[in-house]
Amino acid sequence: MYNNLRKWWDQSLPGEKIIVIGAGSLGKLTVDCILQNKECVPNNIGILDDDISKHDTRILNIPVLGPISLIDSLSEKKDVSFVVAIANNSIRKKIVDENPKLNYRSIISNRAIISPLSKIGRGCIILPGTVVDPEAIINNHVIINKLATIAHDVTLHDFSQVSPGVNFGGFVDFGECSFIGLGAAILPNVKITNNVTIGAGAVVTKDINVPYSVYIGNPAKLLRKNS
Numbered sequence: 001m002y003n004n005l006r007k008w009w010d011q012s013l014p015g016e017k018i019i020v021i022g023a024g025s026l027g028k029l030t031v032d033c034i035l036q037n038k039e040c041v042p043n044n045i046g047i048l049d050d051d052i053s054k055h056d057t058r059i060l061n062i063p064v065l066g067p068i069s070l071i072d073s074l075s076e077k078k079d080v081s082f083v084v085a086i087a088n089n090s091i092r093k094k095i096v097d098e099n100p101k102l103n104y105r106s107i108i109s110n111r112a113i114i115s116p117l118s119k120i121g122r123g124c125i126i127l128p129g130t131v132v133d134p135e136a137i138i139n140n141h142v143i144i145n146k147l148a149t150i151a152h153d154v155t156l157h158d159f160s161q162v163s164p165g166v167n168f169g170g171f172v173d174f175g176e177c178s179f180i181g182l183g184a185a186i187l188p189n190v191k192i193t194n195n196v197t198i199g200a201g202a203v204v205t206k207d208i209n210v211p212y213s214v215y216i217g218n219p220a221k222l223l224r225k226n227s
Contacts, residue, residue: 002066002073004055004056004066005065005066005074008063008065011043012043013041013043013044015040015041015044016039016040016044016079016080016081017044017045017046017077017080017081018034018044018046018080018081018082018105019046019047019048019080019081019083020034020045020046020047020082020083021048021049021068021071021082021083021084021085021095022047022048022049022084022085022086023049023051023057023059023064024085025087026085027047027049027059027086028059028060029085029125029127030085030107030125031047031059031085032060033107033108033125033127034107035060036109036110036111037107042061042062045062046062046063046065047059047062047063047065048064048065048066048067048068048070048071049064049067050067050068055067068095071102075099075102080103081103081104082099082102082104082123083105083106083107084096084104084141085125089159089160089177090177092141092143092159093141093158093159093177096123096140096141104122104123104141105122105123106120106121106122106124106125107124107126108120108124109126109128109130111128112126112128112129112130112131112132113130113131113132114132115132115133115136117135118133118137118138118150119136119138120132120138121138121141122140122141123140124138124141124142124143124144125142125143125144126144127145127146128146128147129147129148130144130145130146130147130148130149130150131150132144132150133149133150133151133154133170134152135152136150136154136155137154137155137156138150139155139156139157140158140159142156142158142159142162143160143161143162144156144161145162145166146164146165147165148162148163148165148166148168149167149168150162151167151168151169151170151171151188152170152171153170153171154168154172154173154174155172155173155174156174157173157174157175157176157178157194158176158177159177160175160176160177160178160179161179161180163179163180163181163184164182166181166182166183166184166185167185168185168186169185169186169188169189169190170189171188171189172186172187172189173190173192174186174192175192175193175194175195175196175211177194178193178194178195178196178198179196179197179198180198180202181197181198181199181201181202182201183200183201184198184200184201184202184203185202185203185204186203187203187205190204190205190207190208191207191209192204193208193211195211195213196211196212196213196215197213197226198214198215199214199215199216199217199220201218202215202217202220203217203219203220204219206219210222210225212225213225213226214226
C-alpha cells in the first residue's frame, strides 16, 4: 500500500493535493465535486478507504491508495489537505477526533448558491443545488447533500448531515451528529438536540430534546430511542 502512495506522490504535480477519506457513494460525489470545481488537477487527488476490496481500484479515474492509516504518512507533507467523505456521522467524527491536526478543507460545489453572509467551517461537503441563506452558520465537517435549502439564521452543528431535498426554515438549530433524511423539513425556530435521526419525508414542527432518538412522520413523532 505504501508503494501505491509513493507512486501517486511521485506522479502528482506541483500545487495543492487533496485526499478524500472514504471511497463510498459520498466519496464519489465529493471527488466529482472537486473535479467539476477544478480545485486541483486530477493527478493531485487521492482516496483512502479501509475497504480492502477497493484498494488498487479507481473512482472517477482517481486512485484508491490504501487504508485510512496512510494519513500518518501524509500528515506532515506540505500542500496536502483532507476531507472526510464518510456519511456515517459517528465514524466521520471518530476519524477527525483521532486526527485533529490535519489540514481539513471544505468542498463546496460551484453549482451551490451560498450567501457571502453565511459562515462555513472546515471539512464540510456541500453538493450541487444547495442553497445557503445569509447568516446561516455551517459548522465543521457538516455534509449538505444535493438540492437542500438552509434558510437564514440556521445553525448546523459539527458532524451533522442533511440529505437531498431537505428544507430548513429560518432560525433552526440542528444538533451535532444529527441526521435528516430525504425530502424532510424542519419548520422555523425549531431546535434539534445532538444525535437525532429524522426520517425521510418527516416534517418537524416542535423542538426535539431527546438525544439518540429517531423521529418520523408528518408531524414528526418519536419512533424509538437508540441505546
